[in-house]
Amino acid sequence: MKHTTPSLRDRVRAQLADLKLPGALEALDEVLAALDGGQLQGPAAIERLLGAQIGLRNNRRLVAAMRSSRLPAVKTLADFDFTFQPSLKREQVESLHTLGFIERRENVILLGLPGVGKSHLAISLAIAAAQSGRRVYYGTLADLITSLEEASLGGRLSHRLNTLIFPSVLVVDEIGYLPISRTGAMLFFQLMSRRYERASTVPTSNKSFEEWGEIFGDEVMASALIDRLVHHCHIVNIRGNSYRMKNHAALAAALRHDTEPSSRPPAPRRSARREAAAR
Ligand SMILES: Nc1ncnc2c1ncn2[C@@H]1O[C@H](COP(=O)(O)OP(=O)(O)OP(=O)(O)O)[C@@H](O)[C@H]1O
Ligand SMILES: [Mg+2]
Structure with missing residues (x-):
């Protein structure tokens, strides 16, 4: 049985246009055809229609974020092959x-040797945040x-500090590769x-915390x-091989050493924060 007459169809179309819902408007004919054909039931049809609008909105947000957030590439969780990194806790990454x-306002710290997927996951978190309407920013240290x-x-x-304090997510990629001045x-x-307890930071590093003193001098x-x-x-500690070398297993094994970054923070220095604050 047909659920929709042409005039009802036109009224819905006009309502979606009035509400400025172009994604739903574009999906309308297909959803109504599925309804009439019996492939979709009422609530599922509503979900499909709203889903089309949300998909369009998320894509628009992604395009805007790629322009304003300096994200270097589109990397998503869906593109991430967990079977390549068996040490990684999939539930932890999905839950993040x-x-x-x-x-x-918590941070996510990604540690691991080159090519294990730190930047990929940092960017996919930033993209998920951008698609949810949050402001994000990406930069290497x-x-x-x-x-x-x-x-x-x-x-x-x-x-400049205000620009960098404001985003809900700031990715600080590649801590440990280049020297830093005092x-x-x-x-x-x-x-x-300034960002502490105010907004989330997502740092990535190939170096363990013990080596950060050397990085920051x-x-x-x-x-x-x-x-x-x-x-x-x-803390997401990725202990595995470089994805860049996935077709060169023997080379990867030869290069890999067991000095992967340790996620153990160095022994607490009670006076550290006070001394730094006094500078
Ligand atoms: N598990 C994975 N599944 C799919 N693609 C992956 C995976 N891990 C890494 N990649 C891809 O491999 C390349 C290298 O990964 P990425 O840049 O995230 O490494 P990295 O840990 O940041 O390395 P580096 O320390 O050298 O910056 C990227 O193109 C990334 O998308
Ligand atoms: Mg990287």
Whole structure:
């Protein structure tokens, strides 16, 4: 039996246009045909219609985020092959993508050797957040520090800091690859202090926390930084092979050493935070 007459169909079409729901409008004919054909029942038809609109909205948000958030690529959880990284707790990663950590202003720290998927997962978290309507920003540590240094020299530091404090998710990729100047480290510490308990940061690193002192050129500051980052955080330690080498298993095995980053924060230094704050 047909559920929809042409005039009813036109009225629904006009309502969807009036409400500015182009995704639902585009899906309308197909959904009504499925309803009339008996392939869809009432609630499922409503769900399909609304789902089409949500899909369109999410794509638009993704396009806008790719422009404004400096995300380098589109990487999603659906593209991530968990069978390649058996050490990874799939439930933990999937649960993080439901984004409760953003509500709770917690951080997600991704650790592991090159090519294990740290940036992929950091970007997929940022994309999920952008699709849910949150503001996100991506930068490598080196890029973020360069932008802070330039802003500082140009007298625009507080403006730049505000830009980086505001996003609900800030990905700080590639901590540990490039050397950082003392001023750069201090500016980054300032940024992290301002974001602490205010918004989620997603750092990635190929180095264990014990080695962060060397990266930042200052053990006390690194310790105070780690203290803030790990206070409310999820640590995802990826122990496995580089995906980039997945077709070169023998080479990967030869290159892999057992010095994978340890997620154990260094021994607490009681005075670290006070000393850093006093600088
Ligand atoms: N498990 C996986 N499933 C599908 N693609 C993956 C997986 N792991 C990594 N990749 C892909 O492999 C490439 C390297 O991964 P990624 O850039 O995330 O590594 P990384 O851990 O950030 O490495 P680096 O420390 O060198 O920056 C990317 O193109 C990524 O999308
Ligand atoms: Mg990376």
